[in-house]
Every structure is written in C-alpha cells, then in structure tokens.
Amino acid sequence: MSSFSKPLGVVRCQLYLETTGPDGCKTFEIDEREADEFSKNPLKVLSRLWDASSIDEYTQWRASDYSVQCSAIQKNGKQCRYSVAGCNHIGLAKWRYFQGDYCVHHGGETAEVNDQNFQAKFSNT
C-alpha cells in the first residue's frame, strides 16, 4: 500500500522532485507510485528520471561533475586530468557517448568536432 494514499475528498496529489543536474536544478513531475518508490530507493528513481542505464552510471555521471575526463594514462601512471573537449557539465547521453575518449593533448578532437560528431550520431537514430 502506498504511503501517499489519498484521504477522502482528495482527487489528485501533485508531486515534484527537484534535483541538481549539469544545467543547475531540474524539476520532474512524479506520481504517487514514484514518490513511494523514491522514499525506499531514491537512486533507482533518480537514475530512471535521468534516463541512466543503471544506478552505477547515474552515480558516476554525478561524481564526475557531469564531465568526461581524458582516458590517457600518463607516464606517472595517473589518468590525464584534462577533460574531453566540449564535455564539461553535459547531459548523460553525451557523457555516455564520450566515455573512453581523449583530450586534445592526447589525440582527442576539438569541442566543435566533438559536438558535430555527437549531433550526427543522434540525429540519425
């Protein structure tokens, strides 16, 4: 039974969930079932609202500050600290697409080329 059961006379309960994202705050309208689920497993609901493939993907996207770090490993064994060009504070689909890519110093494309490639990929599907 939902914890959001409507008392007598209540026809509709409007619920919103405001969460941070790459462009600041985003508000999602959720139904009572989702609110109930959110109280039990918030990451599961947030992952679905943001169209993540999994809770892991959602938490990694957030932990990265919505940015894609260059995949090159430097001589000291550490991962390059630069970002893939044009991949700071980006949406999840673009973040997913550029995983494993490189910054311009390690053979990656410029932000303009990356944007063109991403647009071409998703306008044809």
Ligand SMILES: [Zn+2]
């Ligand atoms: Zn790099």
